[in-house]
Amino acid sequence: MRPTRCLLPALSALLLLSACGSERADTRADGVGGGGGSGSTPVTGVTRPAVDGVRITSVTVPTTRPSAGVTGSPGATGGGLVRAEGLPTGGPGDSGVSAAYEVTNSGTRTLTYTVRFDFTTSAGEVMGDQRVTVRSVGAGRTVRGTVRQGAPVPGASRVTTVRVGEVTKIPAAEAPAEAGVCPPSGVRLTADDGDAAMGLRVVGLVLENCGERDYVLDGYPQVSLLDEDHEPVEGVRVLKGSGGIATVAGFDDPPRPVTLKPGRRASAGLMWRNTTGSGTAVDVPYVRVRARSGAEPVMLTPHLDLGTTGRLGVGPWHAAAR
Known part of the structure; x- marks a missing residue:
C-alpha cells in the first residue's frame, strides 16, 4: 500500500x-x-x-x-x-x-x-x-x-x-462522484489506495459505467500533474506504458478499444519510483484525469512521491473482471 x-x-x-x-x-x-x-x-x-x-x-x-x-x-x-x-x-x-x-x-x-x-x-x-x-x-x-x-x-x-x-x-466541478451517485457523464472515475514495494509505486484507476449507454474507451487515460495550487507540474514526463520504470503486468500491453456496458468497469494504472538522487524531489498532490479525449476531467489525489526520477508511467485501459 x-x-x-x-x-x-x-x-x-x-x-x-x-x-x-x-x-x-x-x-x-x-x-x-x-x-x-x-x-x-x-x-x-x-x-x-x-x-x-x-x-x-x-x-x-x-x-x-x-x-x-x-x-x-x-x-x-x-x-x-x-x-x-x-x-x-x-x-x-x-x-x-x-x-x-x-x-x-x-x-x-x-x-x-x-x-x-x-x-x-x-x-x-x-x-x-x-x-x-x-x-x-x-x-x-x-x-x-x-x-x-x-x-x-x-x-x-x-x-x-x-x-x-x-x-x-x-x-x-472536478470532484469524483460520491458512492452511489452517477454523474451526468454516466461514468464514475476513482483511484484506489495504491501499492508499494521496494520503492515502486502503483495506483489503480477505476472507471465504472453507471449510466444507461455503452461507453467506449480509446487506449490510455489522459493524465495531467498538478501542484498544491492546481497548476501544472513541470519537469515530469508522463509516459504511455511503463517507460522502463519496471515490469508490471498489463502496463505494456498494446492499447485496445474497450466497450463498457452499463454496470461494467475498466481499470488502468499509474506507476513510478520514489527514488531520490541529485536534484529536488517532486511531490504531486493532484492528478487531473480524463478517461478519454474530450471527457470531463476528474481531479484525483493519489499524492505521487516521484522523488527525482522525473517519470510517470500510465497503463492502458483494460476491461475489469465482473
Missing part, C-alpha cells in the same frame, strides 16, 4: 486539549461541560489557527466510556452553512471522542474538501483516523460539522488529542 503522506506541518496541525489559550466550558449539572464528576463530558474549546481552511473549534473526551446509542452529526446553522457528509454517527462501542470543526473557503472557486482527522494520545501516537468529505463549499462560505473517533481498537491507549492530519481541496 502506498504510504500516507501528511502535506501539512504537524506543529500547526496539532490541536491539544490542554493547549495554551484553549478555554474549558463551564461544568453544568447535567454533566455537559468540563471537569465534573463521574459520567461528565469535558468539552474543550480550541483557539489554534486554521490549517488550510480547516479549524477544530472544540474537542470532547468523555471521562467514562459512553453507553450504546451515542450519536453525533454535523451542525448546519447560520448563513452560508451546509451539512458535511460521511460522518460516523456513533453506536455500540463508540469511544465518545469527537471534534467540532469548521471548513472555510477563502478562495474564489467552489471547492470540495477531504480532511483526515487524527485521534491521538497525549504523546502524539495516532490511535485512529477519520476522513470527512465536505462538498461544494462556495467562495467565502463556512461549513461546520462534527467528526467522531468511532470504536477504538481493543487495548489502545486513551485518546486525548485530535488534530488535522491532511487536507486536500479540489474544484467542486
